[in-house]
Amino acid sequence: MSVQIPPTERLRTDTIQINMGPHHPSTHGVFRMVLTLDGETVVDLEPRFGYLHRGIEKTAEERTYVQNVPFTDRLDYICGITNNWAYALALEKLAGIEVPERAEYIRVILGELTRVMNHMLAIGFLWNDLGATTFTPVVYAFRERERILDLIEMAAGSRMMPSYIRAGGVVADLPEEFMPRLQKLVPHLKRFIDEMDTMLTKNEIFRARAVGVGVLKAKDAINAGVSGPVLRASGVPYDIRKVDSYSIYDRFDFEVPVHTAGDVYARYLQRLAEARQSLRIIEQAMRDIPEGPVTSLPYKQLSRLKPPKGEAYGRIESPKGELGFYLVSDGSNKPYRFRIRSTSLLNLTLLREMCIGHKVADVVTILGSIDITLGDVDR
Amino acid sequence: MYGTGLLKGLSVTLRHMIGTFVTDVRKFPRRYFRDGVHPTRSPEPYLHGAFSIQYPEEKVPMWPRFRGPLVHLRDPETGQPRCTACGMCERACPHGCIKVEGEGKGKERKPTLYQYNVGRCIFCRQCVESCPFNAIELSRFYELACYDKDTIWDLPRLLELGDKEEIKEQGQFWGET
Amino acid sequence: MENVWTIENVWNAIGMALQNWLAGFLPAWLVTLIMDLLVIVVLLAIGIVAVLILSFLERKVAARAGDRYGPNRWGPYGVLQPFADAIKMLIKEDIVPHVADRFSFNLAPVIVTVGAVMTYAVLPFGRNMVAANLNIGILYFAAVGSLSIIGLLTAGWGSRNKYALISAFRSVAQLITYEVPLALCIICVVMLAGSLSTQDIVLAQQERGWFFLLMPGIFILYFLAASAEMIRCPFDLLEADSEIVAGHFIEYSGMKFALFFLAEYIHLFAGSAMMVTLFFGGWLGPWLPSWLWFLIKTFVVIFVFMWIRNTFPRIRIDQVLKIGWKVMVPAGLVGLAITGFVDKLIADTLIAGVVLFVCNIALIVGVSYFMGRAQRQKEMAAEGAALR
Ligand code: SF4
Numbered sequence: 001m002s003v004q005i006p007p008t009e010r011l012r013t014d015t016i017q018i019n020m021g022p023h024h025p026s027t028h029g030v031f032r033m034v035l036t037l038d039g040e041t042v043v044d045l046e047p048r049f050g051y052l053h054r055g056i057e058k059t060a061e062e063r064t065y066v067q068n069v070p071f072t073d074r075l076d077y078i079c080g081i082t083n084n085w086a087y088a089l090a091l092e093k094l095a096g097i098e099v100p101e102r103a104e105y106i107r108v109i110l111g112e113l114t115r116v117m118n119h120m121l122a123i124g125f126l127w128n129d130l131g132a133t134t135f136t137p138v139v140y141a142f143r144e145r146e147r148i149l150d151l152i153e154m155a156a157g158s159r160m161m162p163s164y165i166r167a168g169g170v171v172a173d174l175p176e177e178f179m180p181r182l183q184k185l186v187p188h189l190k191r192f193i194d195e196m197d198t199m200l201t202k203n204e205i206f207r208a209r210a211v212g213v214g215v216l217k218a219k220d221a222i223n224a225g226v227s228g229p230v231l232r233a234s235g236v237p238y239d240i241r242k243v244d245s246y247s248i249y250d251r252f253d254f255e256v257p258v259h260t261a262g263d264v265y266a267r268y269l270q271r272l273a274e275a276r277q278s279l280r281i282i283e284q285a286m287r288d289i290p291e292g293p294v295t296s297l298p299y300k301q302l303s304r305l306k307p308p309k310g311e312a313y314g315r316i317e318s319p320k321g322e323l324g325f326y327l328v329s330d331g332s333n334k335p336y337r338f339r340i341r342s343t344s345l346l347n348l349t350l351l352r353e354m355c356i357g358h359k360v361a362d363v364v365t366i367l368g369s370i371d372i373t374l375g376d377v378d379r
Numbered sequence: 380m381y382g383t384g385l386l387k388g389l390s391v392t393l394r395h396m397i398g399t400f401v402t403d404v405r406k407f408p409r410r411y412f413r414d415g416v417h418p419t420r421s422p423e424p425y426l427h428g429a430f431s432i433q434y435p436e437e438k439v440p441m442w443p444r445f446r447g448p449l450v451h452l453r454d455p456e457t458g459q460p461r462c463t464a465c466g467m468c469e470r471a472c473p474h475g476c477i478k479v480e481g482e483g484k485g486k487e488r489k490p491t492l493y494q495y496n497v498g499r500c501i502f503c504r505q506c507v508e509s510c511p512f513n514a515i516e517l518s519r520f521y522e523l524a525c526y527d528k529d530t531i532w533d534l535p536r537l538l539e540l541g542d543k544e545e546i547k548e549q550g551q552f553w554g555e556t
Numbered sequence: 557m558e559n560v561w562t563i564e565n566v567w568n569a570i571g572m573a574l575q576n577w578l579a580g581f582l583p584a585w586l587v588t589l590i591m592d593l594l595v596i597v598v599l600l601a602i603g604i605v606a607v608l609i610l611s612f613l614e615r616k617v618a619a620r621a622g623d624r625y626g627p628n629r630w631g632p633y634g635v636l637q638p639f640a641d642a643i644k645m646l647i648k649e650d651i652v653p654h655v656a657d658r659f660s661f662n663l664a665p666v667i668v669t670v671g672a673v674m675t676y677a678v679l680p681f682g683r684n685m686v687a688a689n690l691n692i693g694i695l696y697f698a699a700v701g702s703l704s705i706i707g708l709l710t711a712g713w714g715s716r717n718k719y720a721l722i723s724a725f726r727s728v729a730q731l732i733t734y735e736v737p738l739a740l741c742i743i744c745v746v747m748l749a750g751s752l753s754t755q756d757i758v759l760a761q762q763e764r765g766w767f768f769l770l771m772p773g774i775f776i777l778y779f780l781a782a783s784a785e786m787i788r789c790p791f792d793l794l795e796a797d798s799e800i801v802a803g804h805f806i807e808y809s810g811m812k813f814a815l816f817f818l819a820e821y822i823h824l825f826a827g828s829a830m831m832v833t834l835f836f837g838g839w840l841g842p843w844l845p846s847w848l849w850f851l852i853k854t855f856v857v858i859f860v861f862m863w864i865r866n867t868f869p870r871i872r873i874d875q876v877l878k879i880g881w882k883v884m885v886p887a888g889l890v891g892l893a894i895t896g897f898v899d900k901l902i903a904d905t906l907i908a909g910v911v912l913f914v915c916n917i918a919l920i921v922g923v924s925y926f927m928g929r930a931q932r933q934k935e936m937a938a939e940g941a942a943l944r
């Protein structure tokens with residue numbers, strides 16, 4: 001699909017090429033797009049990434065299974081908890097490790113908190129890209145993120161790099177203060193989401209900018225392997241928590257919201273709805289959480305873990321989509337192959353198709369609505 | 380009606396603006412909250428009101444589990460470092476930022492060299508978990524900015540930091556891991 | 557003329573006293589020259605002081621809207637921050653890009669700033685307090701106010717940067733679009749006031765009531781057009797930092813950047829002051845001296861602009877043009893027709909006012925209905941688009 005420039009005899013126009021990035025305020029990190037513009041309209045777009053490549057997959061092959069846990073934090077640095085979780089799940093499949101009940105609940109609570117945080121942040125940054133120059137929605141989102149990160153820090157000792165979920169459970173039991181604070185925080189987050197809803201959803205400028213922009217067709221999305229809120233906003237009710245239920249998600253009562261417009265606005269609504277569902281899950285988990293051990297594999301055993309020869313693929317529904325770890329073991333204490341199926345990269349592949357024909361300003365918005373983290377794209 | 384969405388948005392920001400002044404009034408005549416009572420850490424989350432921590436004046440204490448730089452612990456009786464230079468931490472560290480050398484045998488073994496590169500440390504706490512002698516822990520110290528590249532800390536410095544941060548035991552707040 | 561020393565009249569009295577003192581030992585032509593120069597210096601000073609205050613206010617309002625405190629390190633509550641900024645700007649290195657067109661690159665900040673400062677000449681700061689009471693004051697304001705857009709075009713062209721060039725394109729498109737509704741709104745006010753002089757417009761509002769109450773629809777149109785003219789959110793496409801990275805002043809640094817900054821805030825102050833003059837009764841008001849009323853009203857309007865900036869996203873360029881040509885120009889023409897007919901046909905000012913008000917409300921509702929319908933249709937079409 002490309003836009004034809006009508007040939008006129010008297011007035012000849014030319015296209016210009018613009019490098020957007022790697023240092024551009026709205027590329028969410030070091031990401032470069034080569035835009036070909038006809039006036040303000042995008043004729044062609046070529047994404048170039050790799051500026052943040054750290055070689056995590058190769059590095060991980062040189063380290064033991066437990067030493068790789070901190071590396072997974074650094075993939076999608078907005079939601080460290082879910083990265084840990086996916087890796088732990090893959091390793092548990094590989095080595096056949098059981099997880100205690102309480103640990104599963106802790107994982108669900110922290111994972112869903114991460115989802116709320118990520119979605120609120122994504123909405124905030126989408127507004128930033130739309131041109132809310134003074135960051136107001138972002139600052140609100142950051143405020144709530146700070147509260148959630150505070151809880152994660154309380155449990156794991158670090159805000160963004162928790163390394164909290166390890167194969168066999170979680171590192172340590174929740175501190176005593178955690179539950180009372182969480183009980184206060186969940187209704188507060190509900191109020192916060194409602195406030196964001198009042199402030200943003202009905203805004204006419206936002207709707208004018210977002211409706212019908214960057215439409216992603218369902219069949220294209222499926223073909224390209226797009227997942228997560230971006231896919232569900234295109235009308236495909238595919239959520240790994242439901243279709244390939246892992247952990248204890250089959251015990252909770254929640255819905256998978258779907259929107260059918262597939263544009264920037266639908267993705268925004270999708271995130272808002274998903275954050276609400278996450279809070280529902282947290283409430284149920286808070287109610288049901290049992291007492292008991294939190295890990296079946298203490299550090300001293302885990303560090304000597306030698307999984308049998310074989311391979312395993314563990315995948316979870318991370319806030320951004322399907323996050324999978326593919327591990328191959330040769331029987332030693334280091335993975336033979338450590339492959340990451342990262343969400344952001346696959347969601348980004350259709351950027352060109354979404355952007356062509358729109359204006360420069362829309363490129364930024366569409367990129368913002370996909371919600372990428374460059375640490376996840378380049379690995 | 381077209382335009383009401385805009386007005387709603389305006390009302391939200393106005394409420395936030397007023398909210399910050401309410402916070403101002405509440406802490407009047409002081410400009411900063413006293414140590415430890417800053418509302419960002421209060422168990423009651425609030426929607427309106429200032430959320431900044433005015434850093435050098437207001438310092439929020441870290442949670443007990445906060446993972447800061449490594450410190451060494453002393454034997455409570457002798458006051459000597461507990462480390463026996465077994466090298467477990469060196470092997471466990473994913474980033475290779477610990478270097479240990481020691482001399483002597485068995486219980487008498489003592490480190491002659493212990494280098495910890497705080498510049499490369501990612502504060503993952505695996506060294507602590509691997510130590511069989513309860514000799515190290517992560518501190519709650521976080522003001523790590525410095526003017527020179529003095530990032531390799533040796534044993535006396537780690538012991539001193541441990542004394543300053545008053546850390547006595549390994550894993551006090553972590554339970555069994 | 558007799559010199560009266562009241563708070564109301566204090567600035568005029570100081571000027572008068574100075575003039576009398578100078579006339580004691582200088583020839584008359586020199587006195588006039590000195591006094592004129594003095595007025596220019598005072599206006600420039602007002603401009604710069606206003607910028608200092610506004611840049612501080614802008615940060616504080618942005619911070620408060622985002623649950624923060626804003627600058628508070630330098631001076632009590634950070635009030636000295638603008639001075640620190642100014643010093644930083646002045647001592648920064650002035651970089652001219654290698655490939656830039658030096659002449660236009662250096663000329664642009666000057667044009668922009670001069671154009672902005674010149675608008676101050678016709679602002680009625682108080683009763684009898686206007687630097688030049690031109691009988692075409694409003695016309696002068698509209699003409700000079702758009703001068704600085706030429707500067708922006710020069711800057712965009714001169715810096716040889718693609719982002720700056722896009723910004724220059726946008727500046728021209730936006731200027732042409734929004735001058736028209738702006739002028740239409742001004743004509744409505746002028747028709748009611750019966751004069752182009754800013755002082756007369758204020759005095760007319762004393763008789764007929766504030767024009768904001770008489771013509772809310774026209775006021776909203778003017779407000780939008782003025783934000784586009786002043787490059788304020790949501791029409792700040794020229795300096796969209798999330799798309800074209802600050803646009804025309806992307807290549808500027810140091811003092812030249814400071815001049816752009818200065819011009820932007822001078823524009824904001826002048827635009828708000830003109831809005832107060834046209835719609836909020838200028839310096840009219842009880843009890844307080846007139847110049848104080850003028851300042852209070854101006855700062856309230858400025859606060860509203862800042863408030864909007866902290867809440868709304870930006871409109872896209874094609875939408876800006878669409879709203880300009882397809883909504884605001886027709887609405888402005890309808891408003892013009894309404895105002896003209898009412899003003900000619902109904903002699904009684906009170907009845908005329910009521911009729912005008914009703915017609916304006918009808919205008920707002922009508923425009924709102926049509927825009928809402930278009931939006932709803934668009935949204936309905938978007939629903940399910942991904943599955944098709
Ligand atoms: S700190 Fe602990 S693990 Fe490291 S060398 Fe000393 S005793 Fe061994």
Ligand code: SF4
Nearest residue numbers: 472500501503504506
């Ligand atoms: S905290 Fe982690 S990175 Fe730092 S020294 Fe210990 S094991 Fe190494």
